[in-house]
Amino acid sequence: MNLKKSKKLACTVLALAMVASSGMSVLAATEHWNDASINPQAESGAWANWKTEWETVKTDYQKVAITVGADETKxxxxxxxxxxxxxxxxxxxxxxxxxxxxxxxxxxxxxxxxxxxxxxxxxxxxxxxxxxxxxxxxxxxxxxxxxxxxxxxxxxxxxxxxxTQDFDSYKALLFGDPQIGACKGQTSSENDEMADYLAARNDAFNWNITLETALAANPDTNFLMTAGDQVNSSSNEYEYAGFLNPDAMQSYALSTAIGNHDSSNSNYSDHYNNPNSGVATEGMTQAGTDYYYTYGNTLFIILDTNNYNCATHEAVMKQAVEENPDVQWRVVMFHQDIYGSGKDHSDSDGIVLRTQLTPLMDKYNIDVVLQGHDHTYSRTYQLSSTGTEDNSTCYTINGKVASGTVIDPEGTVYLETNSSTGSKFYDLIVNQQDYVAERSQTWTPSYSVLSVDENSFTIATYDVTTGELLSDSSVYTIVKSADKTDLNAAIEEAKKLVKDDYTSESWTAFAGALAAAEAVAADDTAPESEVAQAVADLAKAKAELVLAEETPAPTEKPDATEKPEATEKPDATEKxxxxxxxxxxxxxxxxxxxxxxxxxxxxxxxxxxxxxxxxxxxxxxxxxxxxxxxxxx
Ligand SMILES: [Fe+2]
Incomplete structure (x- = not known):
């Protein structure tokens, strides 16, 4: 038995032992949830209107869903x-x-x-x-x-x-576990016990607010992503009706992962039209299987991790990578977090997949992995698949950059998304894992923004209730390499932004990064590492810009009788x-x-x-x- 094989075996045994010790129990959600009847972001009267509106919305099973195509032109x-x-x-x-x-x-x-x-x-x-x-x-x-x-x-x-927006420099909004209907069993401020359709009514209202808030703050969004568990019960069409109801869902393409709550029924595959699906199907769930697409310079591979047959996942990854050799970035999204920090899953079912999936991320040079399932927020350090000396883990932590920028990093960063609706939150696991760079549980809905351009990939996560960066989270930018041409192009792009569109505080920080980048560009002796760092710092500062107050207030929604405000560009940011x-x-x-x-x-x-x-x-x-x-x- 060679060393590599024995390590893998050790990891697998460990994983199974930990699963056994957890009893595979599904722990209960916390008492924390987002009660729509007292949602402070809802405009006065909106909840009352929605309760009336819901009576027709809930049985409208014929809503259209736009799914990303095989590339950005489809x-x-x-x-x-x-x-x-x-x-x-x-x-x-x-x-x-x-x-x-x-x-x-x-x-x-x-x-x-x-x-x-x-x-x-x-x-x-x-x-x-x-x-x-x-x-x-x-x-x-x-x-x-x-x-x-x-x-x-x-x-x-x-x-x-x-x-449509720019294709070569683009923005995707990522939402974790909307899970419409997951507040089932909670009791609202109006003393309604959240039974099936009341739970869906509650979560669909909050889902709309999250979408409107995220899109108002990011009017240049290209497409939307959800990391699984779009609904709570895969056979409940009320929940699909609630999920697809927001106007934004008809004006943006969506890329979804199959969550465990979506997986036991074909409703998922009938509601969405995923591109390049069916390349490999062994072990596939009733909901469907893996798929992939490109957007601009990025390859996205979406795995159904309800399927534990990782040969299927590898076959899809291999084909996707071979078909798209020239992309700058490779992103994988799946539901079950293999590197999260939630109490309910991160040290149990996620570990089983961890041993098999981590080497695939290395083998196919995946830059970023997007995950859901644990209803908490966390981001890892850059991780690789080689085990540590005592074989107690299946990963190596490369460097320990907790926040900020990384240049040409080894390995993969794993993002764990909290619930975007607040239909259900979990506690963080008591003992923070060593791979976790940052984590939080604010008991508030959140979403992440992926800002991607020629040379940089930036992840930032926002609290829906404050509109600000999520507590204990930070903006993270990856740059692989960049030369003076790249830096000058980034500077030119940055110069197109208009000061008055942003808060003065965020503009000051951005202007500082821009001036520093210009200084590096003008310095003939600047080494390549410094040039790459300037590109990363500028991308990070750009992502940290905050739109000024003129942005349409999200509290204008949700009123289902109105057309969406957030799907339109606020004047302040119009090109x-x-x-x-x-x-x-x-x-x-x-x-x-x-x-x-x-x-x-x-x-x-x-x-x-x-x-x-x-x-x-x-x-x-x-x-x-x-x-x-x-x-x-
Ligand atoms: Fe979930």
Whole structure:
């Protein structure tokens, strides 16, 4: 037996022993949860309105979900339809859907049935039939506003706005365990015991506030990610209805992981349209399997860690990496935390996967791993898979940079997300693990921002209730290497930001980093390490900028009768649009009905390319003017 093998065995035995000692028990959630009836961020009357609204929302199982496509130019759609029909999506540059491009997809032959109580059932006698419908589209370009419609029950939906951002420098918002319905069993300030549908009502309200808050603070968001447990009960369609209800969910693409609460039913795979899924399926759950996609310069690989067959995960990682050799960053997301710090899972079920997955992260040079499951926040040091001398662990801690910047680091950093809705929180484990660089349990919802550009990958985590960096968390930036060209490009980008858009305190720090970066750029003798450090410091300072007060207040939501504010860019951060035309020109009539006869059958990227050129000629500017006008309600 060689040394490596014996280490692995030792790790596995240890892991199994620890699981056995924990009895695989599922510990109860804490008493801490986010009671929507007293949510301080809700606008006066919003909760009362929502309770009324919920009575229709909860049985609307036909909400569309936009899933990330195979790359940033593609968007995948899925929805349930009551009618057997060919699913279609059409996309245009104006709300009247003129010159729309139409895409057709596929619908499941066999319907699913949903009972009047929102439960998945087996037969037509028990519930109503719905057909899972999926369409993939392609050809979207960056920094463009589109409108899309989906064909459902024999008619086109209303035209829904979708705006793209920069592709090469992008931002993704990461949410942990929304788990709509997980507050089940709690009692609200109104003395309501959270039974099934009341729990979903509570958590869906808070989910909307989290999305609105996060998007108001990050109007340049490209797409959304959730690290599993979108719902609490995989067969409960009320919870899917609540999760997909926020307007933001119809205007941003989403990438989800399969959580343990999502995994025991096919509802997950029918609600989402994941790209590059099905490469390897051995051991797959009823919900689905691993998938991957690229976005800008990053490869994202999403694993279903309910499946303990790591040969399946490796097969997917191998193919994804081989197909995309030129990406700058590799990110893996899965639900079950293998390096977290929660009391309920981090020293039990996570360890079983840890022994097998950590070497894969090394083998495929994964930079960042995103995790959920433990409803606490933590971030690790950079970790590698080689064991320590006494074989007591299965990882090595590379350096001990707790916060700040790391240049060309060894190994992988693991982020553990707390609950984004507060439907359930867990305690931190008493003895903090040595791999944990920072951790917190604030009993408040939070989300993370991934800001990625050519040379830097930055992670920052925010408290939804304060809008500030989460307590005991810090901004973390990775730079692999950077030369003077990279530094100058980063400086140019930084100079585009406008002082008045940000708080003076955060701007002062940013201006200092910018001046320091310029000094390094001007220094002909600056070594490469110093150049890379300047790029990292500038990226970190950029991520730490705080939007000034003019940003739309999140408390304006949620009112389900209103259109989303947060999906629109606040004025303060709008990019100057050189092509924007005066409003008096040809702004389309916002009340105009979408054309019933769009251009069809032209799914070619070339056609979309023509749309993109039109956009460049000023059409997008016209649309944008119309959008600004319609915001005032
Ligand atoms: Fe969870």
């Amino acid at each position: 968007l995948n759609f899925s929805w349930y339809s009551k009618t057997k029909e060919t699913p279609k999506v059409r996309v245009a540059l104006s709300k009247d859907m003129k010159n729309a491009v139409e895409f057709t997809g596929t619908q499941e032959e066999t319907p699913r049935y949903i009972s009047a109580e929102g439960k998945s059932v087996e037969t037509a006698e028990e519930g109503e039939a719905y057909y899972a419908s999926k369409v993939s589209t392609e050809g979207v370009t960056e920094n463009t506003t589109y409108y899309y419609q989906y064909f459902q029950n024999g008619e086109w939906s209303e035209a829904i706005e979708f705006t 100057p649009d050189a092509t924007q035309k005066p409003e008096a020109t040809t702004a389309p009539n916002a009340t105009e009905k979408p054309s019933e006869n769009p251009t069809t059958g032209s799914n070619s990227p070339l056609f979309y390319g023509v749309l993109a050129v039109l956009s460049g000629l000023g059409l997008a500017g016209v649309i944008y003017t119309e959008k600004k006008k319609s915001r005032v309600r």
